[in-house]
Amino acid sequence: MLATLIVILLLIIFIAWLAIDFAAGKRAMLQSIPEPKYPSRTGSLQLFTNGNHLYEDYFAEIEKATSFVHILFYVVQDDDISKKFFALLEKKAKQNVEVRLLVDWIGSAKMTLKSIRSLKASGVHFSYSHLPKFPYLFYTLNARNHRKVTIVDGKIGYIGGFNIGQEYLGLNPVLGNWKDYHLKMKGKAVEDLEMQFLLDWKRATSEDLLDCSDYFCSLPEGDLEIRIMSSEGKSLESDFLSLVERAQKELCIGTPYFVPSQRLFQALLDALKRGVSVHILMPMKPDHKFVKDAAFAYIPALLEAGCHIHQYYYGFYHAKAVIVDESVCDIGTGNFDKRSMFLNSEINCFISTASFVKYARDTFFQNVDECTPLELYHIEKRTLFEKGKEMVATWVSPFL
Template sequence: MLAILVIILLLIVLVAWFALDFSLGKKAHLQKQEEQTFSKKHAHIQLFTNGTDLFKDLFAAIDQATHSIHIEFYIIKRDNISQQFLQLLEKKASEGVEVRLLTDRIGSLKIRKKAISSLKAHGVQFSYSQIPRLPFLFYTLHARNHRKISVIDGKVGYIGGFNIGQEYLGLDPTLGIWKDYHLKLKGLVVNDLQRQFLLDWKATTKNNLLHESRYFSAQPAGTEMVQLKSTEGYTLERDFLMLIEKAKHELCIGTPYFIPSEKLFNALLEAIKRGVKVNVLIPMRADHPFVRDAAFAYIPTLLEAGGSVYEYYYGFYHAKVIIVDDDICDIGTGNFDKRSLFLNQEVNCYIFDQSFIKQAKETFYKSLMESKQLQLKDLKKRKLLDHVKQAFATLISPLL
């Protein structure tokens, strides 16, 4: 009996410590961070939805670089495509190109120390972002840098959902075909992407390169209107809320993790009430435990209200996209979940060009055709174990 009481007491202390660590850690984090809202700019945009095409284009741009390569990814794996990527960076650094590589400490746990030593030996400037540390170990373990930014010679930029790994090429037999959105940007907006990378580099390495004019270039404006926005875990909810409230006819949301905040979920229900057609596209397969279970805490209510939810059938759907009527398209790194809303560092691109929005919507609807539409009657047949997993997933949903 005494042993049980001791275990219960230890659990209470542990939970209390986690809660205090998380609360104080977030407060300390927000006091130091400043989110960047960039002005609207014209750009040239190219949309990639296939990893093979994206990596071919990105690797070619890296190989042609003559001055600087600045790259930031959440995940870099330990596999063939990752090795090709790292070896290409080593090659360019050996040629005298300035190469900086920033990757999240937890997201890229699989990178070997030997690989990092090789990068540095070839002249690549490498740094981990968001290293977990005391006194707020639990909070810093969960607050991740989820951005994916590449800037080549200050002239070409990339942003979106792809990381570096075999699964992003559709080569993981468990996940299958990988569906994602990634943007290639040209024009003045690349300077904004460059600035965000250099801000992240400064935060991690304390090396301030923001005033180095050689990293910023004058470029043709482009034809599509866009706006970048980086978030630090406290205004993404507000941004998504504004998008939902702007919708008059149709709202398309594609996300691998549908775990909205209460405000966002209520806004979706209100949108349906005022006649907006709401389509949510999520994956049928899950790449993390409990994220699919957490989504089912919201899906039945959304269906009852008149919304539509689809599960991508042929592989894993990882795109982060919100399309509002024919007016705004959001593509970036931020998921429609509590982690992106309240924990992660993210960067999103808001696009206001109708021709691009038409293309994005066609791509979205093509994925709907490859998906299964969820029916309320089917959800009511879920087993007791499914409801238990859903309850647990809801409890821990802020950390999923």
């Protein structure tokens, strides 16, 4: 009996420590790390939806670099495609091109010490982002740098959902074909990608390069209105909310993980009530435990209100997009879930030029054509075990 009481007491203490650690860590982060506000810019964009096409273009632009390459990814694997990536970075560093590679400590955990040593030996500046640290160990273990940003010579930028690894080429035998959105950017907005990289680099290494004029060059204007939106677990919910509330006719949401906040969930229901045609595109196959189960806490009410929910069938859908009335679209790294909104460091790109928004919408509905609709009867016939998983997933949803 005494042993049981001791175990229960220790469990209570442990849970209390986790709660205090997380709350205090979150508060400290919000106070110490401001979210930069970037202005509206003009530029040009190219949208990639296929990993092979993106990598071909991406590797070719790095190959042509003459001054510097700054790279931030959430996931860099240590597979065959990653080794090709490492070899290219080492080659450029040996050509006296400044190469900086910043990766998330959790997301890129599969990078081997051998690969890191080889990169550094060749002259690549390497660092981990978001290392766990005391006194807020639990919080810092959960707060990730989920951004994917590359800047080449200050003139070309990349931002979107693809990381570096064979699964992004559709070579994962379980997930199959990988569908994602990634932008290649030229013009003034590249300056903001560079600024964000330097802020993340300073946070990770304490090396302050923000005033280095070599990283910023005179850039041309473009035909598209672009705004970079950076978030540190604070503003992304409001950014998404503004898009949902703006919709008058149609709202399209593409996301691999659909776990909205209560405010966003209510905003979606309100949009449906005012006659907005809401389309949500998500994968049929989950790549993380409980993520799909957590979505079922919201899906029945949305279906009953008339929402169209599409499940991508031919592989894994990893794209992050919000498209409103053919007037504005958002493509970036932020998922439509609590983790992206309240924990992760994210970066998104808002585009307000009708021609590109229409192109993004057309791309979205091409993906819808490869989906199967989720109907209410699919939800109702779930087993008791599946409903139990939903309860557990709902409880841990902020960390999924």
